[in-house]
Amino acid sequence: MKILKNLLIFVCFFSNILWAGDIIDNLEAKLKTISGKEKINVLNALAKAYYEKSPKKSMSYAEQALELAGKADDQKDKADALHNIGVACKYLGNYGKALGYYLESLKIRENIGDEEGIANSLHHIGNIYDYLKNYDQALKYHQNALKIREERGDKKGTADSLHNIGVICHQLNRYTKALEYYQKGLKIREEISDKKGIAGSLNNIGVVYKHIINYPESLDYYLDALKIFEELGIQYEIANISNNIGELYLKLNNYDRAFSYLGQGLKIAQRIEAKELIRENYAFHSDMHAAKGEYQKSLEYYKLSSQMKDRIFTEESSKKVADMQAKYESEKKEKEIELLKKDNHIQQLALGKQKLLKNSLLAGFFFVLILAFVVYNRYRLKKKAHAELEAAHNIITSEKAKSDKLLLNVLPVRVANDLKEKGETEPESFDNVTVYFSDIVGFTNLSSQLEPRFLINELNDIVTAFDNIIEKNQCERIKTIGDAYLCVCGMPEENPNHAENIVNSATEIIQYLTERNHYSKIHWNIRVGIHTGKVVGGVVGIKKYIYDVFGDTINTASRMESNSKPMKINISETTHEIVKNKFKFIERDSIFVKGKGEMKMYFINNGLVVKS
Incomplete structure (x- = not known):
């Protein structure tokens, strides 16, 4: 019976595809x-x-x-x-x-x-704010669209708005509410035989079941949705659901099927130039290769995903979105003010005419009264304009402070000042710099076992603590690379205590992680390497400024880290000579280092015990 039902659906959909193709041909001929x-x-x-x-x-x-x-x-x-x-x-x-x-x-x-058109516009604007992750704005527009469509008795539109409100609840992790809205929308779509809408509802219900870890139920909904979209020939949605199914098979560790569906989705997304689907597909490919232990391929797809994300979301596009929204709201308010002024003017004329007919003397009196009102109103408007100007000045000052703060989060103070004053900054060489390099032990295995959001929250908490520690010790964080952390002291501002400051920072970081591991569910251990020498620093890039450091000293610090041990601080002989009278050390046997030969190294004796 199920086979006959599916065959009937296929025949109906195939007829629709041919019919849609005929419509396009007829319209183009006409x-x-x-x-x-x-x-x-x-x-x-x-x-x-x-x-x-x-x-x-x-x-x-x-x-x-x-x-x-x-x-x-x-x-x-x-x-x-x-x-x-x-x-x-x-x-x-x-x-x-x-x-x-x-x-x-x-x-x-x-x-x-045009009420139907207004509801349609509100619907699509809500979708854009959803894509931009501005869920409050998205929900506002979808609810306004739903209200108009319900009042007009527009069943298809009502189903679409219910579906979209479900999407917002879904994005906010309110899964029960999301299923409720999706099911309401699906019921209406089935009543009116909206095949494309049915497929969309099935897909999104599948996504909810995926998030609540009901993978078999999720897969059934995905496959039903994909079948409908394939029969309708809707390429964008075929690519979208192929991505979803590929991701689900990845979670089920069925890599062959995951590879097949992701390959199909990527091919279609690239053909129709659907950038967001391409970005998502690259990210899934990266996760799949990482799960298979193919880390080089995983990194390649991760880079492709990041590049596509940069193309979609840039500071310029975000600014344009804000400007366009502000322009629309401003013009709407101006129109309302203009209508209010017209209404007020008409009422004043009618009142003046009535009083003129009653008594000419009263008309003169009211003329004086109106004149006084105008003078007062002009004074009030002038005072209001002054207040608005002052408020605008305060906003500009506040925004400039925010901009300066953001710039200082990315670049050192002196480099940021050079860029603001001259528009450029020259690279510099510094002879006495101590470099700190650390890496999380077993990060790859740990990260594969954790939910992405939890993993990012953990890393954010740890890196923020590291930043506070190095800032207190007058050091400069250069960058993080995944789970690696790189900072320096002695540049771009010279510091005679550069080696001591870095060693103090490393000791405090180890102390912080040791204490954190006592109460945290996940125990994070790091290896630390420190070396002192000559470093070149400067800004890289012209669109997205990045302050970076170069030189053999950086590579040697990295070698110190790779030859360290969990929760140990491994320093080079050069650094040891500078701080040997200020800390306790454990001398190590000479170790062969690739590209360097035999090197002497020392552990800082911090007396801490690692909790595994």
């Missing part, structure tokens, strides 16, 4: 023979038909519709075209541009009172 408003409607219809099939073609048709609608001064068609361009941008991963077009379309639809 486009060559029409003009005016009819041509605008066909262009917008083609833009919608190509949303997921080919976002670039969709954008091309929508831009043509926008140009013709602008010439014809047809506001509704213009709003539809702007909205269609926004959808195409979304599928291409250009969320900042998509939001700009959605807001412009919403403004027009509000002006002409």
